[in-house]
Amino acid sequence: MSSWSYDETKTLIRAVQLAPSVHNSQPWSLELSKHDALLFERRDITLPYHDPTGRDRLLSCGTALANLELAVRELGWRAETSLSGDSSLSDWVGTVTASTPQPATATEHAWYEAIPRRRSYRLPFNRDGLSADEIKVVIAAAEVDGVSTQLVAGQDEIHALAGLVEYATNVYRHDHAYQRELAGWITRRHNRRVRTGIPQERLGPGLRFGGLVRPNNPAPDAEVIAESISRETVLVFLSERDSRREHVLAGAALQRAWLSATALGLAASVVTQPLHLSEVRGRLADALELPGRPHALLRVGRPTWPIPAAPRRSAQEIAEPRYLEGLS
Ligand SMILES: Cc1cc2nc3c(=O)[nH]c(=O)nc-3n(C[C@H](O)[C@H](O)[C@H](O)COP(=O)(O)O)c2cc1C
Incomplete structure (x- = not known):
């Protein structure tokens, strides 16, 4: 291919946005050169109380890398991704290269x-839970090397998770520095x-499980939280270690599952x-006998209300201005 066209540039930036x-x-942030789309981590954006290690x-x-790969596939190119190693010296996350022409599959589309x-x-979701087939499809979508996805299943696991959510809710409600940052x-x-x-x-009035805990959130006990969780499908994303590379891959797996559910x-x-x-x-890793470190939970169900889009940075804030005349 020659360099990315203007329309291709728009598609790639929009997917990351x-x-x-x-x-x-x-x-x-995103840099485009010839056949490559390079994604960088903005380490100037920090959450010292919520995300002290930068895992999130x-x-x-x-998640942005997964979208970028899909955009390259949608544009009809084979997408070859190289990821940064575990060195924390570089803010380069990964590069998606468009190699040879190859149409997107129906699933990718x-x-x-x-x-x-x-x-x-x-x-809260509609009361009708997911079918076994739907759960299978969502879990299969998250298949990414080095990342596992585990369903929270059975009363013991649900109660263990509920107890931990109750504990975390009480910690966060009373943590003033955390709440100031949030x-x-x-x-x-x-x-x-x-x-x-x-x-x-x-953010609404605060869920029993999910959402973000604020000082005025209700603090239900573990039984009530367990009842909420048992009506949802909850997936845990984990990897063997806590490396930079695994965190990026876990984010990609999470996004693929989320898009397949959507x-x-x-x-x-x-x-x-x-x-x-x-x-x-x-304690979650122990209770669920997870073969690794849990990074994120995804609650999935059937929607009852439409949700408006959250705002996004402009294209100019994400990518080099020279690509972007006329984009917002
Ligand atoms: C790594 C990661 C962690 C997140 N953690 C939470 C969370 O703990 N609670 C929550 O309510 N939303 C969480 N979110 C959702 C973000 O707040 C949400 O993606 C963002 O506000 C943009 O809104 P949108 O997803 O509707 O586009 C998380 C998202 C990501 C990617």
Whole structure:
């Protein structure tokens, strides 16, 4: 191929722009050269209380990388991805190279089409749960080398998770520094020129499981939380170690599962907040006998309400201005 065309450039930037990210911080930038799309982590965007190690920032870059791969496939190119190693010296995350012409499969096309429709669905789901086939499809979509996906199944696991969510809720409700940081990422209606952060109304009154804990959230006990979880499909994304590379891959797996759920007409939301307490993360791994470190939970179900899109940074903030005249 020659260099990316203007329309291809727009498609690639749009796909990255729409990826989900921790607190909608969109911690990435994109560089395009000839056949390559290079994704970088923006380490200037930090969440010292919510995400002190930057794990969620890398998971977020992984979701953007998954979208970028799908966009290259949608444009009709074979997508070859090279990932950065584990050196924390570089902020380069990975490069997707368009090699030879190859049309997208029907599944890839359906996932690509789901990119602008995907939302964080932080409401209770419809009571009809997922079928076994739907669960299988979503788990299969998350197949990424080095990452495993495990379903939370059975009363013991549900109760173990519920107990940990109750514990984390109580810790976060009373952590003033944490809450100050979170408040800075919640945007009010009068401040809608801000292109990052979570619109206040999107957080709602607080779920029993999922969402983000704020000081005024109700603090239900573990029994009530377990009852909520048992009505949802909950997937855990994990990998053997805590490496930079595995965090990016876990983010990519998470996004693929989320897009496949969206393509099926389902809704989902990510929960990582409790896993930022090391004692919760460790106890969850023990209780669920996870063969690795849990990075994120995805709750999946059937939507009952449409959800508006969260804001996004402009194309100019993500990619080099020389590519972008006329884009917003
Ligand atoms: C790595 C990661 C961690 C997240 N953690 C949470 C979480 O703990 N609770 C929550 O309600 N949303 C969480 N989210 C969802 C983001 O807040 C959401 O993607 C962002 O606000 C953009 O909204 P959208 O997903 O509707 O596009 C997370 C997303 C990512 C990618």
